[in-house]
Amino acid sequence: MNAALPPLVQESGVPFDVFIQSLTEQLDKAQAAMALKARVAKLPLTFAVKDISLDLRAFVQMVDDDVYVRPAGPGDSEASTIRLALTTITRSMVEENAVDFKAEEPQFSLREALQGRMSDEDQRRLERIGVRTVEQLTELRKTAGADVVARLARMPVNRLQQALLNAAAPRVTQVEPAPPGGSAGARVHLQAPGLRAGRIPFVRAAGQDVPVVEAHDGRLVLAPHAMQLGVDAEIDFGDGEVAHVPLTQGRIGRWAGEAKAEGIA
Structure with missing residues (x-):
């Protein structure tokens, strides 16, 4: 093992996912180089790598829930053999099976x-x-x-x-202030995973009802009065499910039992 490598790498090797990513990244570079050669040299026929098989002798261990592999050196007779078979897949196959990294607030x-x-x-x-x-x-x-x-x-x-x-607690995603001089008031948008299809929850704040403008697909739009903005609202979803959430941008609600324990209700 190269003495210039970090001590953790010398002792534990590298995370298995990093090893795979590095290997596939180099294959991507080889493919890009072959594509460039074909375009520049105008070759009618060239070569591509379809499948690769590797037998890697290495030591495998767990470090904080990650699998690490350390390649065996000369004379390491107790190392395991890891057999890797790499094949090609299309972009659509990658997108179909990859994790959806859609950004959340x-x-x-x-x-x-x-x-x-x-x-x-x-x-x-x-x-x-x-x-x-x-x-x-x-x-x-x-x-x-x-x-x-x-x-x-x-x-x-x-x-x-x-x-x-x-x-499943409701959370305020957006507060739209009332337009200047307009007849419409402010609008408070909430994500409400506890909302059941076909039901309109009962909402109260500052001792008065809060009008519900929309209630569908796990989302609520409220039209609170000016004095209700920023005030803790009680949302009754039915069947005993009651949550409290301040009508303020970015606030996350709590269910009735937790709210009472903290002195909110």
């Missing part, structure tokens, strides 16, 4: 939505089963039982249930 990241109640370890456990966003966690709440998801993520059921509950 920073204030509504998974960590923020769970209000600091999720540890780094729990977040990694959810990511390992494909849950990276609030929307994905909310979808799990609708389609799978908490006990099943907890077994897959290897999380305690009570912590997962709390995470699912917090992720």
